[in-house]
Amino acid sequence: MRILKKSKILLAMLALLVLPLGLAACGNSKTASSKSFTPKKLTVEFVPSANAGTIEAKAKPLEGLLSKELGIPVKVNVSTDYNTIVEAMGSKKVDVGFLPPDAYVLAHKQYKAKVLLQAERYGYEGTTDNQTKKLVNFYRSQILVRKDSGIKSIEDLKGKKIAVQDTTSTAGWIYPAVEMLNKGVNINKNNIKTVQVKGHDQGVLSVYNKNTDAAFVFQGARSLVKKDDPDVMSKVVPIYTTDKIPNDTITVRGDMSSKWQKKISAAFKKIAKTKKGHDIISSVYSHEGYTDSKDSNFDIIREYDKKAEKLNK
Known part of the structure; x- marks a missing residue:
């Protein structure tokens, strides 16, 4: 009887230990599923590298091209600075950002933003402004x-x-x-x-x-x-x-579903190969096309960021 009583107590203690783990697992499952975002409309934002008014007008047709490829409404907005885009992606007000390398690294660190593509541009002859006909994924x-x-x-x-x-x-x-x-x-x-x-x-x-x-x-x-x-x-x-600096990125918010990451990547690459689409991305950012990217491509930026901290010391 004493052994049976002890066994019941032991089983009860084990149940109490397992219960929190089971609840945690259920919580994690719910959290994981909530992190997969499927857009019903898409907000794209960028900071002009030149005259904002002119560039915004040139970028507007990108809405129609992306909407046609993705099958959902697309809104393209101009922002005043990259910090604003990063914060907007973090608060889920912006879904896709044209981010330069340092802004991408910040967005990834703070909000787990995901890089999809890097821009390709024509390279330059040495330190001149004479462009070559070779596409590269870096600039200076x-x-x-x-x-x-x-x-x-x-x-x-x-x-x-x-x-x-x-x-x-x-x-x-x-x-x-x-x-x-x-x-x-x-x-x-x-x-x-x-x-x-x-x-x-x-x-x-x-x-x-x-x-x-x-x-x-x-x-x-x-x-x-x-x-x-x-x-x-x-x-x-x-x-x-x-x-060399890694070229600008096409980055999505951190909870974007993998299916939509692929769809957005494919849409930008396809649009860049059309005459109308190429004219837009070329005039907006001097982008000639896009190539697949990954987070480790920007480790060099993280090294520079650490060095930049010494500027205030």
Whole structure:
């Protein structure tokens, strides 16, 4: 009788131990299923690399092209900065973002956003703005100055005024700032003043018009203003070109279902191969096409982000 009583007590204790595990498993199952998002409409957002009003108008037809491929309504919006897109994806107000590498890394870290594609662009001959016919999945940042400024090197930027993009911009802030630091010049110190501008074309123009001494822009940005200012190529010149930067991404919110990740990837790749679709992505972001991507492609960005933390020390 005593052994039987002890056995009953033991079984009761085991049941109490197993019960929380079973409840946890049920909870996890519910959580897992709730993480798979199937859109009934799609919101796409991007930050223009040049004149916002003009680019937004050019991007609007992308709504119809994507809607046709996906079979649901699509809304394409322009945002003021990448932080806004990242936060909107985190709060599930934006489903797809055109994110540069650093903004993608932030979105992935904070909200488990998933990279689908990387843009392909034509490469450049050395440090010039002369494009090759070879498609590549990387680009570079440059530090531009006026040719008549007397600024010849990074060391000469001490005490100067530099036009930059927001702090999540890989080409407009992270890469050039870190590579300057590697050469002993801290953009947050050394008596340097930064001026944030909206768009890489505005960075070029700030130097061209002598409003700033230098600008951080992506390689090829001078071509954005060449039509209105044909002499920009001779008056504004690069003094430094960074290492390779992974190209911009097409990123989706973290709970997007795997089925829809594949559908969205396929839609963007197909659209990029049509004349109308190619004209849109080329005019909006200088994208020539898209290639599959993965998170590990951006480990180099994480390394630069760690180095960037030293700018404030």
